[in-house]
Amino acid sequence: MMAYVIALVLFASHALHKIFRLRSNIRAAKQTGLPYTLSPIHELEIWAHIADPILRWACSARILRGQGWPRWARFMVKDWHYEDKRRAHDEFGAIFLVVSFAGMMLEPFGPNVVSLDGEKWKAHLAITLPPVAADNVLGLLWEETYRQVDIMAMTWNRAGEVPSLKRNIYSLTMNTMLSVGFGKQSERTEGSDAVSKGHMLSLVEAMYTVVMHLPHILLLAKPVLKFLKPEASTGYTELERYMTELLIREKDLLSKSHIQKHSSRETLMTAMLRSNLNSQSDGLSLTDNEVMGNMFIFLLAGYDTTANTMIFCSMVLALYPDIQNRLIEEVDRIWAEAAREGRSELSHTHDMPKFRYMIAFMYEVMRVFPIVLPTVRDTCGPQVLSLKDTTHSLPSDTGVIVNNTAIHYDCDNWPNPGMIDPRRCGLMPGDPSNAMWQSKF
Numbered sequence: 361m362m363a364y365v366i367a368l369v370l371f372a373s374h375a376l377h378k379i380f381r382l383r384s385n386i387r388a389a390k391q392t393g394l395p396y397t398l399s400p401i402h403e404l405e406i407w408a409h410i411a412d413p414i415l416r417w418a419c420s421a422r423i424l425r426g427q428g429w430p431r432w433a434r435f436m437v438k439d440w441h442y443e444d445k446r447r448a449h450d451e452f453g454a455i456f457l458v459v460s461f462a463g464m465m466l467e468p469f470g471p472n473v474v475s476l477d478g479e480k481w482k483a484h485l486a487i488t489l490p491p492v493a494a495d496n497v498l499g500l501l502w503e504e505t506y507r508q509v510d511i512m513a514m515t516w517n518r519a520g521e522v523p524s525l526k527r528n529i530y531s532l533t534m535n536t537m538l539s540v541g542f543g544k545q546s547e548r549t550e551g552s553d554a555v556s557k558g559h560m561l562s563l564v565e566a567m568y569t570v571v572m573h574l575p576h577i578l579l580l581a582k583p584v585l586k587f588l589k590p591e592a593s594t595g596y597t598e599l600e601r602y603m604t605e606l607l608i609r610e611k612d613l614l615s616k617s618h619i620q621k622h623s624s625r626e627t628l629m630t631a632m633l634r635s636n637l638n639s640q641s642d643g644l645s646l647t648d649n650e651v652m653g654n655m656f657i658f659l660l661a662g663y664d665t666t667a668n669t670m671i672f673c674s675m676v677l678a679l680y681p682d683i684q685n686r687l688i689e690e691v692d693r694i695w696a697e698a699a700r701e702g703r704s705e706l707s708h709t710h711d712m713p714k715f716r717y718m719i720a721f722m723y724e725v726m727r728v729f730p731i732v733l734p735t736v737r738d739t740c741g742p743q744v745l746s747l748k749d750t751t752h753s754l755p756s757d758t759g760v761i762v763n764n765t766a767i768h769y770d771c772d773n774w775p776n777p778g779m780i781d782p783r784r785c786g787l788m789p790g791d792p793s794n795a796m797w798q799s800k801f
């Protein structure tokens with residue numbers, strides 16, 4: 361009986377707390393003078409992981425008809441922007457508020473550039489960003505991508521097999537990232553690799569398991585995860601063990617060579633550890649846990665985004681032969697130039713900048729099929745928002761979400777926004793295609 365009373369009191373006080381918070385949030389929203397709407401659950405709240413599949417199922421017919429989300433459901437759905445395009449902004453205006461609660465930290469393997477703010481974020485970025493753009497890491501990325509694409513093309517050419525674009529591209533991306541990240545090469549386009557000694561899963565399997573079960577891993581304490589989702593718990597533990605082993609190995613290798621000595625090809629982990637050692641003289645340094653946190657977040661942030669971009673690009677190429685032909689022309693031209701210079705291979709430093717149409721094509725595909733849907737920030741301290749004719753005061757800690765899809769489909773910036781035309785992203789001074797594209801509108 362006592363337990364029931366305690367549970368009831370706890371529940372009632374939690375409900376009251378929520379009601380008071382909602383009331384004070386509504387008051388704050390009114391004070392800004394911006395249009396606002398209410399949502400019982402917000403897409404960034406933990407509960408949205410439950411609301412999302414239910415609402416997607418309930419509204420599937422409407423979504424498949426291309427009518428976007430109904431107003432009552434919209435803000436409870438994760439990544440609602442994709443199907444909604446600009447509808448929410450047509451309804452509420454360029455800037456509006458959604459009143460609710462939110463919050464979640466992305467820190468499964470330690471603090472990192474995504475989970476941190478302010479000075480700590482700057483310090484993490486100062487150490488982790490240079491390795492991502494380093495020539496020796498990009499060189500390794502270029503070579504490994506070549507190798508992985510060859511492996512994929514070989515399986516596609518094998519008679520009797522029906523390849524799955526999605527599975528193959530996801531494997532290609534994961535294999536490439538793990539190889540460039542940690543120096544663990546994989547030959548598989550599908551299925552699993554050999555399991556390393558003393559492990560239950562291969563590194564690729566462990567990474568996949570963690571990516572697939574990320575919400576559970578983020579939300580549940582380790583013992584609860586082990587009990588409720590044993591496969592997620594195994595993947596998490598295995599990935600942690602792999603990363604720890606690889607970190608120890610790389611630190612050992614680094615301590616044997618001179619810190620400053622760069623090799624022409626280097627994994628992201630070696631480059632990150634080297635950058636960390638070099639930063640110590642400036643008073644900046646990451647702990648092992650923070651290096652692992654950043655390595656994981658780079659793999660996570662780069663995996664889905666890159667794979668989905670390639671999948672959308674492949675589909676657009678299959679549907680638009682004129683774009684495909686123009687791309688093939690560019691590839692042939694760059695190979696011919698390399699041959700004239702006496703080279704039988706393309707290189708990242710020499711040839712990558714020449715792929716101007718390819719880059720414009722990828723930008724345009726990412727505009728029409730946005731890869732990162734919302735960009736999320738919190739106001740640190742009260743902020744003034746200046747619009748064309750009005751100014752609004754936003755209170756401290758207001759969540760700000762930039763609707764990238766709505767921006768990409770804004771007719772003022774992108775006439776006929778549903779149309780794919782790479783030339784509009786590749787507008788360069790003096791490019792003859794400028795006039796051609798502009799004359800269309």
Ligand code: HEM
Binds near residue numbers: 485658661731734
């Ligand atoms: C086509 C591929 C990619 C797209 C479209 C993309 C897009 C984005 C966007 C829009 C953000 C900003 C998100 C925000 O501020 O809320 C971001 C952040 C980030 N991306 Fe990417 N990305 C791609 C590939 C990669 C790759 C390959 C890596 C890793 C090597 C990576 C690592 C990161 C990291 C670590 C951040 C967080 C940076 C920070 O918070 O300071 N991304 N990405």
